[in-house]
Amino acid sequence: MSILLPTGMNSAAFDRALGDFRRAIGDPWVLSGEEDRQTYIDPYAMGDGLDHDCSAILAPGSVEEVQAIIRIANQHKTPLWPVSRGKNLGYGAASPKEKGDLILDLSRMNRILDVNEKQASCLIEPGVGYFDLFRYLRERNLPLWMSVPGNSWGSVIGNALDRGIGYTPYGDHCETLCGLEVVLPDGSLLRTGMGAMMGAKGWQSYKYGYGPGWDQMFMQSNLGVVVKAGMWLQPEPEMTAKITLALPRFDDAAWALDILCDLRRRDIIQHNIVFGSPVRAASTMSQRADWYTGPGALPDGVSQQMMAKLGLGWWNAKISLFGDEGSVMAQVALIRRLFEPRLGGPLQFEIWKRGDPLEKSATGIPTTMGLQSVNWYGGRGGHLSFAPVLPQDGDMALAYAKKIKAYYEEVGQDYYASFTIGRRHINNVSLILYNRDEPEAVTRVDKLYRHLLKEAAASGFGEYRGHISYMDEVAATYDFADGALARLNGRVKAALDPNNILAPGRNGITGRAHGGDRP
Structure with a gap:
């Protein structure tokens, strides 16, 4: 393994970017050594996995640090690959689609912010894993059940955003999400559904709020970084x-x-x-x-x-x-x-x-x-x-x-x-x-x-x-009207992320300047 730079950057520019990231989130949480990078290579890669190697890893501990990272990334044009815990095994794990991207590792953001027993819901951060939430519920003897995928090592939020499933009545995990907090590609903060109202009491009770519902926009996409999510839990049956x-x-x-x-x-x-x-x-x-x-x-x-x-x-x-x-x-x-x-x-x-x-x-x-x-x-x-x-x-x-x-x-x-x-x-x-x-x-x-x-x-x-x-190949099979869906995705990506900073190419989505749209 050797030093790897993001596409289009020279070593001096990359060093300046890393310096700014270190000042924003602290030196221990900017990882660029060879040993650090090796730990993020897909453990199931076909071959050595170096075709999806990253150039560095950024590990924020708060929403504010995520915002700072994204603003700095825009300034230096350093592409980021967000992962919740990096356990999307069988799909690439933590590795980025495009070689050289910086991994934005959200696993330090692992707080269970609220569990409402009466409403059977919770509010969690992306670093919360299935074992974490299960332990929390059992230690407090709460009569609430959760759904888990076949391999339960990963992030509760991450699995839901990738439309993962489990095997209980709440097993369509994306359907149980209710209320997202998202950092957009310009570093600004958004809440969906009822959370768009300051002081909302029903953020985890009603998905849609007023006007268009944007939650699906952040599932299997690269249009924002989800930093909090509400999720419905199953009341314990008889x-x-x-x-x-x-x-x-x-x-x-x-x-x-x-x-x-x-x-x-x-x-x-x-x-x-x-x-x-x-x-x-x-x-x-x-x-x-x-x-x-x-x-x-x-x-x-x-x-x-x-x-x-x-x-x-x-x-x-x-x-x-x-x-x-x-x-x-x-x-x-x-x-x-x-x-x-x-x-x-x-x-x-x-x-x-x-x-x-x-x-x-x-x-x-x-x-x-x-x-x-x-x-x-x-x-x-x-x-x-x-x-x-x-x-x-x-x-x-x-x-x-x-x-x-x-x-x-x-x-x-x-x-x-x-x-x-x-x-x-x-x-x-x-x-x-x-x-x-x-x-x-x-x-x-x-x-x-x-x-x-x-x-x-x-x-x-x-x-x-x-x-x-295989993301590009899968996306290409959705070819109705000469790829109208890909063109729409490209236009939205270009509008929200003109620098193509967040997860370039994820699920075949890229911005207009990067081939995602055609005249």
């Missing part, structure tokens, strides 16, 4: 019931998806439902070499052995039910009527009642167990996710899954897939596991991802979230 359905055949996906999607649309099941392939479950508790050491993709016969030994189906669907005892037990009875005749036996639900140990419940308990999957191939493991959005149609989803499974096998990649069922959509999550120390694996992963993106777009399915190495 009862939960949970079960994992093991569906024995690959083709069971069609009928099972149609049933589960109908239950989700009618809010009988109130959460994002996930069911996944055998490798999805096995990769968190074993390695590939425990099952197969031969060439090519994992044979179906080995998957069958895996299923038999671990008690898995070809698809394994996790379902949870929440509410009062009467409604939960009625929903249990309905699911039994729908699935027991097809699966050929009685279903056993795990029931939790208020007062039982929380671990038995269907609440969101933070975990990093899912990270075990990156060790599947051994070596320095990594993962990359491709998750296009499909309509809720079981036959369509099954046909697409067959096509994708065949291509995984063609290139020699083990098929790791799951379907995530939302209110009106399905995400077909194709996870790509690899050993980043194997050049052949890295080449295969890149080829596979690009094929998946092309195949999905040709089928009319759009990716909802992008890795830093």
Whole structure:
């Protein structure tokens, strides 16, 4: 590793900028040494990760320091890459899209500013992680539950802003945000919703305020730095019931998806439902070499052995039910009527009642167990996710899954897939596991991802979230009216951030002077 400068800067200009940053936030919080920079390289990068290396890291401790950093960055034209905690694993972690950008690390801003038990809401800073909030609620014995993603290492706000999900009734995390405080690209401060009123009492109670609602403008964008956010929490229910359905055949996906999607649309099941392939479950508790050491993709016969030994189906669907005892037990009875005749036996639900140990419940308990999957191939493991959005149609989803499974096998990649069922959509999550120390694996992963993106777009399915190495390619698939959405994003970016300071190129968004707009 050597000294790296932001694009267009010489060393003297960069030193002047770093000096100004040090005076604004303190010398210990401006990190430019080689060892510091190495700690921010994506731990799952395909290869050495240096194509997304940063030039320095800035770690403010307050809103005022964020404002000062952004004003200085405008003065010196130093691009910033904001991260909440830098744990967006599988999408690039803390690394910037464009090599040489300075990372704006908000993890020191980790205060839980308010939790309102009666209103079931909280106000937090971006450095607050899932374990932090969970511990806060449990230590105070508050009857409030939270939703967590499959890997709960990251920022509560950061995950919501990137439209991450969990698996409780509050699992659409961006939908639970209510009231943002944002530093704009010129360093000025904004509050959305009711927070636009001084002394507002309902900032975390009503999202929209008066006039246009701007919250979505700051999700998956580079139009501001969110420094506070309100979030709704789930009041503790009287009862939960949970079960994992093991569906024995690959083709069971069609009928099972149609049933589960109908239950989700009618809010009988109130959460994002996930069911996944055998490798999805096995990769968190074993390695590939425990099952197969031969060439090519994992044979179906080995998957069958895996299923038999671990008690898995070809698809394994996790379902949870929440509410009062009467409604939960009625929903249990309905699911039994729908699935027991097809699966050929009685279903056993795990029931939790208020007062039982929380671990038995269907609440969101933070975990990093899912990270075990990156060790599947051994070596320095990594993962990359491709998750296009499909309509809720079981036959369509099954046909697409067959096509994708065949291509995984063609290139020699083990098929790791799951379907995530939302209110009106399905995400077909194709996870790509690899050993980043194997050049052949890295080449295969890149080829596979690009094929998946092309195949999905040709089928009319759009990716909802992008890795830093593929953001431009994902954005280009949203091509209606010759890319009208990209041009709109470019015009807004150019108006708010004429110096292209905040996260240049994030999700394909760049300003007019940088190619984001055309006459």
